[in-house]
Amino acid sequence: MALTWLDPTQLDDRDVAGAVAVLQAHRQLEAPHEPQVSPTWFRAHVIHGWDGEPPRSSVYRDDTGRIVAVLELSLPQRDNRHMAEIELTVDPACRRRGIGSQLFEIGERTAIEAGRTLLYAGSWAGQPGQRFLEQRGYTQASAYVNRGQDLLSIDRDRLAADIAAAAAKAEGYELLRMPDKTPDEHLDQVVAMTAAINDAPLDDLKMEDEVFSPERIRAFEAAQSAYGRRMYRLVARHMATGEFAGHTIVSVQEDRPWQGDQFDTSVLRAHRGHRLGLLPKAAMLQWLIEEEPQLRSVQTWNAKSNAHMIGVNEELGYRVLGEAVGYQREVAPPASSGAAESAGQAE
Numbered sequence: 001m002a003l004t005w006l007d008p009t010q011l012d013d014r015d016v017a018g019a020v021a022v023l024q025a026h027r028q029l030e031a032p033h034e035p036q037v038s039p040t041w042f043r044a045h046v047i048h049g050w051d052g053e054p055p056r057s058s059v060y061r062d063d064t065g066r067i068v069a070v071l072e073l074s075l076p077q078r079d080n081r082h083m084a085e086i087e088l089t090v091d092p093a094c095r096r097r098g099i100g101s102q103l104f105e106i107g108e109r110t111a112i113e114a115g116r117t118l119l120y121a122g123s124w125a126g127q128p129g130q131r132f133l134e135q136r137g138y139t140q141a142s143a144y145v146n147r148g149q150d151l152l153s154i155d156r157d158r159l160a161a162d163i164a165a166a167a168a169k170a171e172g173y174e175l176l177r178m179p180d181k182t183p184d185e186h187l188d189q190v191v192a193m194t195a196a197i198n199d200a201p202l203d204d205l206k207m208e209d210e211v212f213s214p215e216r217i218r219a220f221e222a223a224q225s226a227y228g229r230r231m232y233r234l235v236a237r238h239m240a241t242g243e244f245a246g247h248t249i250v251s252v253q254e255d256r257p258w259q260g261d262q263f264d265t266s267v268l269r270a271h272r273g274h275r276l277g278l279l280p281k282a283a284m285l286q287w288l289i290e291e292e293p294q295l296r297s298v299q300t301w302n303a304k305s306n307a308h309m310i311g312v313n314e315e316l317g318y319r320v321l322g323e324a325v326g327y328q329r330e331v332a333p334p335a336s337s338g339a340a341e342s343a344g345q346a347e
Helices: 013-030 039-048 099-113 128-135 156-169 184-199 214-227 278-291 307-315 337-346
Strands: 003-005 056-061 067-074 083-090 118-124 139-150 173-179 229-238 244-253 259-267 297-303 319-330
Touching: 013 039, 013 056, 013 067, 013 083, 039 214, 056 099, 067 099, 083 099, 099 118, 118 128, 128 319, 139 307, 156 278, 173 278, 184 214, 184 229, 184 244, 184 259, 214 229, 214 244, 229 278, 244 278, 259 278, 278 307, 297 307
Parallel strands: 083 118, 259 297
Antiparallel strands: 003 056, 056 067, 067 083, 118 319, 139 297, 139 319, 173 229, 229 244, 244 259
């Protein structure tokens, strides 16, 4: 097969363009509400990943030389070293030719050779990807809902009233705006807040807690900068102790400034029960209206079983845009432990 694994240090413009065309064609068909894929986004994705651990990315060309599929394999190193995530996208115009099956098998084989024993893949709900995975022995592990907030329709008086009501229940806390990079003096507290996301429900997904560190936070910030994202972090701080109790993060992409993306919202266990999930998210909308007047919408993802955060989002006016399903399959490790060790070292 004409499969080319991409070198993050020497990305070819034609590879990037071809991959983006495939990803965008797929998105327009199955998830038209999702933001467009751009060359800037794809380059940052291949080089940095989400937070400094990029996937192994490849493109597949047909006999005319046109890129018709993108295969990516994520092999976590900081934690969850038993897992591998396979992301396969085939140009909708080239489906039902066996391309997807052959490429997916390459992804599976590569993951197993690297010593991974849990394979994970996802699909938009109600799309062919679900049947594709089920036919290969994958079982549903999780379900996620994508919601959007229309900033142009926000009643600003009601928003201000919601903030005031939440603040009354959060007596003893204050909100701290932290745009862009985390100040060095706050880095350790941000690490602790970020780790609170491990309390979010995983359903049946056999995933371990993620491990966070100052270095990982800095890698995340560097990655987001490479994507061309303006970052907004709003922190709830306990005034008596100075302890960071919770936060919420939104990014705005420079090349599509009308669209915002909601990242983590989490509250440390010791500070729950004071509306610190709602207050920062509501105040974040107010901040974005001030700083990003061209912003029209913000999208967020939640586990379908995360009733608490879904309730917060719906209270703020978020509405369902789409659903996705995650699948997993356990596999046996390679017959030779030496092979697995060698593959791990090569990562």
